[in-house]
Amino acid sequence: MKTLSVDLGDRSYPIFIGEDLLGNPELVKPFVKSKQVLIVTNTTVAPLYLDTCKQGFAGFEVESVILPDGEEYKNLETLNLVFDTLIGKRFDRGCTLVALGGGVIGDMTGFAAAAFQRGVNFIQIPTTLLSQVDSSVGGKTGVNHPLGKNMIGAFHQPQCVIIDTKTLNTLDDRQLSAGLAEVIKYGLIGDYPFFEWLEENLDAIIARDLDVTAEAIERSCANKARIVALDEKESGMRALFNLGHTFGHAIEAGMGYGAWLHGEGVSAGTMQALYMSRLMGNINDTDFERSIAIFERAKLPVYPPNVTEMPNEKYLDLMAGDKKVQAGTIRLVLLKSIGEAYVTGDYPAELLEQTLNEWRK
């Protein structure tokens, strides 16, 4: 087992990465305050891991709530099912919520923990690659609004993150690829050696080599933890994590939540951001081609939906609702080179239009 730390003063917490961590009561015990534990999971994960997870909380009073699976259920209405259970079962301020599932479960459980009685503890047990390398670390929680992703939420840090790499054995190929989009992102925005390492090791991850995958997770989480520790509330460099996300969120919302996986939107969205970076005279052709190549090897889409499905007006309209918008300007994460990203609202509007026009299948 490997242990990383997210350093946030008195809200610091560990990330445990390894095999067979799920179901180990010794691991979780120091992080549970009172007897009351509520495991929040979904209809896909529950049959696979809920029983084992419950064994991991042996000795506690464990309840569970099973939500429908999918980004389209990440809303206030579904969140209320968690509150119904918490209040119906008389959970108090000392309780602990456990998020057992992917990013949707983690975000919703975290927000439920942030808001229940104005804040209770929670533990992240991410079971998808995407949530293991990204959403389970850093305390961003929330739900979607029909007009925008993650519009309603809170910064609320977990007590610990438990990444059992064996849960990836039951993850389907499409979900594994979606997770790789965020892994590749860390290389692109600030870790060139990691990008090179991924070019060498991507096939092993696709082939489900758990040791290689564990290293990819560890290096991703280390990148995330380092920047979150410096900028918890995203007043500065944390925004770099959103490479491809302003385009990607527009794809997700525009195509209807659930049609494109988050990682798929990020992959195509990142290539749009890179195409625009190249138009801005930043990244060179080699870096651009290497980026296409690695996303394609990860079996991810590099092109956004076609212009009929996502016309430019729809893109711009959805992007204008992005959380990074400041005083009407759509702020974008762009790349100077692989390993060096920056945030800017200072670009010619026609280059954004040109990107939307030209980087299409």
Next chain:
Amino acid sequence: MKTLSVDLGDRSYPIFIGEDLLGNPELVKPFVKSKQVLIVTNTTVAPLYLDTCKQGFAGFEVESVILPDGEEYKNLETLNLVFDTLIGKRFDRGCTLVALGGGVIGDMTGFAAAAFQRGVNFIQIPTTLLSQVDSSVGGKTGVNHPLGKNMIGAFHQPQCVIIDTKTLNTLDDRQLSAGLAEVIKYGLIGDYPFFEWLEENLDAIIARDLDVTAEAIERSCANKARIVALDEKESGMRALFNLGHTFGHAIEAGMGYGAWLHGEGVSAGTMQALYMSRLMGNINDTDFERSIAIFERAKLPVYPPNVTEMPNEKYLDLMAGDKKVQAGTIRLVLLKSIGEAYVTGDYPAELLEQTLNEWRK
């Protein structure tokens, strides 16, 4: 105009108290970050003060949303109307929400501000005595769940609180009395000189003397600000503010939100807490009689609903869901004497039963 300060480090903020503060753009300007301002109010307050309030934000891009009036609408569903407006109008992270109304509007607007894009600024403009002396100060925000009051929320401090005492001219007598319950509370829990002052000045407040009322508001807010500064997240002495609230919240929920006003529940609930304090051998008969007298002079109920409407089992069931419950124990705020309160979970259960049985009309 009087100015108090809530000292919370870099989240400190002022409370302005005076006449004709609503509609003064100079007062609010330093507290609004970007151009975008959303005023949240209700169907009762909007016809009276929305236009004047908008004048106070001259020079900004002001939108408004008018919610239905009443505690029964303080829920996630109504909250979503605020999010619909914010997202529909493309409000960004720099925006400011303004709560124009009583405690329900303040709590909901504050929670919307806490959760929108994971946190934006807000300003409290309380228009009822209750919200002026209590709920607008201290950063507790939230909505109700059918099974419990304020179960879903956040600690989120406003940028400033603007108390225009002239708004009390349009407050009906029942609402004014309800606010006095919280004013009297400050005397009971920790400010004996204020309690004595209230005994002398209560009639002037009831007669709508705005100077006397302003002093009552100032002394109440000073009490609140002092304790909030010491214990923002209610890990200790802030819980004293809940005198009468565990009983009172049970009355509010049990009778159906809106049937009993919050202040009415607090008044009857406080007398239950004081009756139990006397059974515990704490406050003496004189203090008990003085407390009854002052609530009655404030035209507030001193007895809870009768046993048919609120049987003991219903009380205990609702109280067991209170936020102060720890490991199954209902914690209560009790009184040693007027001006000295304490929180305890250590009392004979039969004294609570005896209180519910005996302190009835």
